[in-house]
Amino acid sequence: MTTAARLLRLLALLQQRRDWTGAQLAERLGVSGRTIRNDVERLRSLDYPIEATPGAAGGYRLGVGASLPPLLLDDEEAIATAVSLRVAAGAGVAGMAESSLRALAKLERMLPSRLRERVSVVHGATLSLPRSGPVIDTEVLTAVADAIRARETLRFDYRSFDGTPSRRSAEPHRLVHTRGRWYLVAWDTERRDWRMFRADRISPRVPNGARFSVREAPSGGLAEYVERSLGAAVWRYRVAVTVHASAEHVSARLPDWVVVEPVDEASCRIFVGSDNPEMLALWLGMLDADFDFDRAAHPELVDRLAQVADRFHRLARST
Incomplete structure (x- = not known):
């Protein structure tokens, strides 16, 4: 195995799981611990953020860097990524279609012929119906997702189905994408009840409100609540x-x-x-x-x- 091939194999191993000991990497690659240490330094010189923990129980992990390193995928992962990018193009997020198709084009150019043929078969057998739902701004989706992750109350302006504006405050729990639309499932702090909001009608206000504790889901769980709500509550x-x-x-x-x-x-x-x-x-x-x-x-x-x-x-x- 050449040094270049070994470095790529080492990078692939580091991407597969969070932590590796030096001995485990050496065994996988059939080299000495010293070679592993040297190869880690080579990858670091190429701006891969590899973290090391010293000692007998120490090891290596791929850290978070300032730039996105090349991602190494096996055959099934590459096919799954290609199919997912095609689906994401119709997700109803502003700019997502163009970004997804650009990424798909890059991926397909890099695929070996045997995988390109498998991806082509899936795409050729798939019919994508025109999306009829509204487009949501990426910044809105990101702001709502950030509030969910931080467990911070979301303050926002909202438009009802007939365009009536209102100011709302809610504890956001989940974003749901279904039937061509994005919805926010949240606890309405003023009405003291669970609500579903059309995400394309939300205009977040800054800053977010106070932090909150996750509430017990409505009867039957969030998934059943979404299905029940979509049966009637979002319509006029x-x-x-x-x-x-x-x-x-x-x-x-x-x-x-x-x-x-x-x-x-x-x-x-x-x-x-x-x-x-x-x-x-x-x-x-x-x-x-x-x-x-x-x-x-x-x-x-x-x-x-x-x-x-x-x-x-x-x-x-x-x-």
């Missing part, structure tokens, strides 16, 4: 509906993201939403079952259901 029109049919019957007729809660063997509750009542009326018409909801609280939906029913009735009478 949202309604809880009792359906006189089994949960299995109803689930088979609705998209996976609609939350269906069994009541008993012959009924269930669903939480649905839309930006217009016409779409809600169509969803309910697909249930093939009787249903009830709070009519007084949803007059627009009652009107649309009556209009749809009348339209179908006229069509049926005309045949």
